[in-house]
Amino acid sequence: MKKYFGGILALVLTIAFAFASIASAGDAANGEKLFNNKKKKCKTCHKITEKKKIGPGLKDVGKRHTDEWFKKWLANPQKTWEENDAETAEFKKWPERYGKKSRAGKKKTKMKLSKKYPLTEAEIGDLIAYLKTL
Numbered sequence: 001m002k003k004y005f006g007g008i009l010a011l012v013l014t015i016a017f018a019f020a021s022i023a024s025a026g027d028a029a030n031g032e033k034l035f036n037n038k039k040k041k042c043k044t045c046h047k048i049t050e051k052k053k054i055g056p057g058l059k060d061v062g063k064r065h066t067d068e069w070f071k072k073w074l075a076n077p078q079k080t081w082e083e084n085d086a087e088t089a090e091f092k093k094w095p096e097r098y099g100k101k102s103r104a105g106k107k108k109t110k111m112k113l114s115k116k117y118p119l120t121e122a123e124i125g126d127l128i129a130y131l132k133t134l
Protein backbone atom coordinates (compact mmCIF):
# COMPACT_ATOMS: atom_id res chain seq x y z
CA MET A 1 0.00 0.00 0.00
CA LYS A 2 2.77 2.39 0.98
CA LYS A 3 4.34 1.76 -2.41
CA TYR A 4 1.28 3.14 -4.21
CA PHE A 5 0.89 6.13 -1.95
CA GLY A 6 3.90 7.95 -3.35
CA GLY A 7 2.66 7.39 -6.89
CA ILE A 8 -0.83 8.64 -6.12
CA LEU A 9 0.54 11.69 -4.35
CA ALA A 10 2.76 12.49 -7.32
CA LEU A 11 -0.23 12.16 -9.66
CA VAL A 12 -2.42 14.42 -7.52
CA LEU A 13 0.34 17.04 -7.36
CA THR A 14 0.90 16.91 -11.12
CA ILE A 15 -2.80 17.49 -11.77
CA ALA A 16 -2.94 20.30 -9.23
CA PHE A 17 0.04 22.07 -10.81
CA ALA A 18 -1.39 21.62 -14.29
CA PHE A 19 -4.63 23.31 -13.22
CA ALA A 20 -2.78 26.08 -11.41
CA SER A 21 -0.73 26.91 -14.50
CA ILE A 22 -3.82 26.91 -16.74
CA ALA A 23 -5.55 29.29 -14.32
CA SER A 24 -2.62 31.71 -14.13
CA ALA A 25 -1.95 31.63 -17.86
CA GLY A 26 -5.34 33.18 -18.65
CA ASP A 27 -8.10 31.97 -20.91
CA ALA A 28 -7.43 33.12 -24.49
CA ALA A 29 -10.95 32.19 -25.69
CA ASN A 30 -12.50 34.40 -23.05
CA GLY A 31 -9.92 37.08 -23.88
CA GLU A 32 -11.17 37.07 -27.48
CA LYS A 33 -14.75 37.54 -26.28
CA LEU A 34 -13.69 40.44 -24.09
CA PHE A 35 -11.73 42.00 -26.95
CA ASN A 36 -14.83 41.86 -29.15
CA ASN A 37 -17.18 43.06 -26.41
CA LYS A 38 -18.45 46.55 -27.25
CA LYS A 39 -18.42 47.62 -23.60
CA LYS A 40 -14.69 46.95 -23.30
CA LYS A 41 -14.04 48.99 -26.46
CA CYS A 42 -10.76 47.33 -27.60
CA LYS A 43 -12.21 46.78 -31.05
CA THR A 44 -13.26 50.42 -31.37
CA CYS A 45 -9.58 51.35 -31.56
CA HIS A 46 -7.69 48.22 -32.63
CA LYS A 47 -7.54 45.82 -35.52
CA ILE A 48 -5.94 42.42 -35.01
CA THR A 49 -4.18 42.70 -38.38
CA GLU A 50 -1.14 44.91 -39.02
CA LYS A 51 -3.41 47.80 -39.94
CA LYS A 52 -3.58 50.89 -37.75
CA LYS A 53 -6.97 52.13 -36.53
CA ILE A 54 -6.83 54.66 -33.65
CA GLY A 55 -4.20 52.48 -32.00
CA PRO A 56 -1.65 50.18 -33.60
CA GLY A 57 -2.62 46.98 -35.41
CA LEU A 58 -2.14 44.17 -32.91
CA LYS A 59 -0.73 41.47 -35.18
CA ASP A 60 2.34 39.94 -33.46
CA VAL A 61 1.86 42.20 -30.44
CA GLY A 62 2.82 39.27 -28.17
CA LYS A 63 6.34 39.46 -29.59
CA ARG A 64 6.64 43.17 -28.82
CA HIS A 65 5.94 43.13 -25.08
CA THR A 66 6.56 41.30 -21.84
CA ASP A 67 3.67 39.96 -19.75
CA GLU A 68 4.60 42.45 -17.04
CA TRP A 69 4.24 45.34 -19.48
CA PHE A 70 0.87 44.08 -20.76
CA LYS A 71 -0.38 43.87 -17.19
CA LYS A 72 0.71 47.41 -16.38
CA TRP A 73 -0.58 48.82 -19.64
CA LEU A 74 -4.04 47.26 -19.47
CA ALA A 75 -4.43 48.10 -15.78
CA ASN A 76 -3.55 51.77 -16.35
CA PRO A 77 -2.39 53.05 -19.76
CA GLN A 78 -1.93 56.68 -18.69
CA LYS A 79 0.13 55.77 -15.63
CA THR A 80 2.33 53.48 -17.74
CA TRP A 81 2.70 56.24 -20.34
CA GLU A 82 3.89 58.69 -17.66
CA GLU A 83 6.23 56.21 -15.96
CA ASN A 84 7.90 55.82 -19.34
CA ASP A 85 10.09 52.79 -18.61
CA ALA A 86 12.44 51.60 -21.37
CA GLU A 87 9.81 49.34 -22.96
CA THR A 88 7.19 52.13 -22.98
CA ALA A 89 9.67 54.67 -24.39
CA GLU A 90 10.43 52.28 -27.26
CA PHE A 91 6.73 51.53 -27.80
CA LYS A 92 5.83 55.25 -28.11
CA LYS A 93 7.59 55.27 -31.47
CA TRP A 94 4.85 52.99 -32.88
CA PRO A 95 3.47 55.42 -35.51
CA GLU A 96 6.87 55.16 -37.22
CA ARG A 97 5.74 51.68 -38.29
CA TYR A 98 3.11 53.39 -40.43
CA GLY A 99 5.48 56.09 -41.67
CA LYS A 100 4.22 58.66 -39.14
CA LYS A 101 5.87 60.68 -36.38
CA SER A 102 6.65 58.97 -33.07
CA ARG A 103 4.38 59.87 -30.13
CA ALA A 104 7.33 60.05 -27.74
CA GLY A 105 6.85 63.72 -26.81
CA LYS A 106 3.13 63.43 -26.03
CA LYS A 107 1.92 63.83 -22.44
CA LYS A 108 -1.13 61.62 -22.84
CA THR A 109 -1.86 58.27 -24.35
CA LYS A 110 -4.86 58.05 -26.66
CA MET A 111 -5.76 54.68 -25.16
CA LYS A 112 -8.71 55.51 -22.93
CA LEU A 113 -10.42 52.47 -21.50
CA SER A 114 -14.04 52.35 -20.40
CA LYS A 115 -14.48 53.83 -16.91
CA LYS A 116 -17.94 52.34 -16.70
CA TYR A 117 -16.77 48.79 -17.41
CA PRO A 118 -13.25 48.57 -15.94
CA LEU A 119 -11.17 45.45 -16.54
CA THR A 120 -10.76 43.04 -13.62
CA GLU A 121 -7.42 41.36 -12.96
CA ALA A 122 -8.77 38.06 -14.33
CA GLU A 123 -10.01 39.80 -17.49
CA ILE A 124 -6.59 41.36 -18.00
CA GLY A 125 -5.03 37.87 -17.72
CA ASP A 126 -7.46 36.52 -20.32
CA LEU A 127 -6.87 39.45 -22.67
CA ILE A 128 -3.10 38.96 -22.44
CA ALA A 129 -3.48 35.26 -23.30
CA TYR A 130 -5.52 36.29 -26.36
CA LEU A 131 -3.13 39.08 -27.43
CA LYS A 132 -0.31 36.53 -27.44
CA THR A 133 -2.15 34.44 -30.04
CA LEU A 134 -2.33 37.33 -32.55
Ligand code: HEC
Pocket residue numbers: 035040041042043044045046054055056057058061064065074091094103108109110111112113114119127131
Ligand atom coordinates in the same frame (compact mmCIF):
# COMPACT_ATOMS: atom_id res chain seq x y z
C1 HEC B 1 -9.78 54.94 -27.38
C2 HEC B 1 -8.98 54.03 -28.17
C3 HEC B 1 -8.44 52.75 -27.55
C4 HEC B 1 -9.11 51.79 -26.85
C5 HEC B 1 -10.58 51.79 -26.41
C6 HEC B 1 -8.17 50.72 -26.60
N1 HEC B 1 -6.94 51.05 -27.12
FE1 HEC B 1 -5.22 49.94 -26.97
N2 HEC B 1 -4.16 51.47 -27.77
C7 HEC B 1 -4.69 52.64 -28.26
C8 HEC B 1 -3.62 53.52 -28.68
C9 HEC B 1 -3.80 54.90 -29.31
C10 HEC B 1 -2.42 52.82 -28.41
C11 HEC B 1 -1.00 53.37 -28.60
C12 HEC B 1 -0.68 54.36 -27.50
C13 HEC B 1 -0.83 55.82 -27.91
O1 HEC B 1 -0.41 56.16 -29.01
O2 HEC B 1 -1.38 56.60 -27.12
C14 HEC B 1 -2.79 51.52 -27.86
C15 HEC B 1 -1.89 50.51 -27.53
C16 HEC B 1 -2.25 49.23 -27.18
C17 HEC B 1 -1.35 48.10 -27.05
C18 HEC B 1 0.14 48.08 -27.39
C19 HEC B 1 0.24 47.85 -28.90
C20 HEC B 1 1.61 47.74 -29.51
O3 HEC B 1 1.67 47.72 -30.75
O4 HEC B 1 2.61 47.70 -28.81
C21 HEC B 1 -2.11 47.04 -26.67
C22 HEC B 1 -1.63 45.63 -26.43
C23 HEC B 1 -3.49 47.50 -26.55
N3 HEC B 1 -3.53 48.84 -26.86
C24 HEC B 1 -4.55 46.69 -26.19
C25 HEC B 1 -5.85 47.15 -25.97
C26 HEC B 1 -6.91 46.34 -25.41
C27 HEC B 1 -6.78 44.87 -25.02
C28 HEC B 1 -8.01 47.15 -25.32
C29 HEC B 1 -9.37 46.82 -24.74
C30 HEC B 1 -9.40 46.42 -23.35
C31 HEC B 1 -7.63 48.44 -25.85
N4 HEC B 1 -6.31 48.40 -26.23
C32 HEC B 1 -8.49 49.54 -25.96
C33 HEC B 1 -6.04 52.97 -28.33
C34 HEC B 1 -7.06 52.28 -27.70
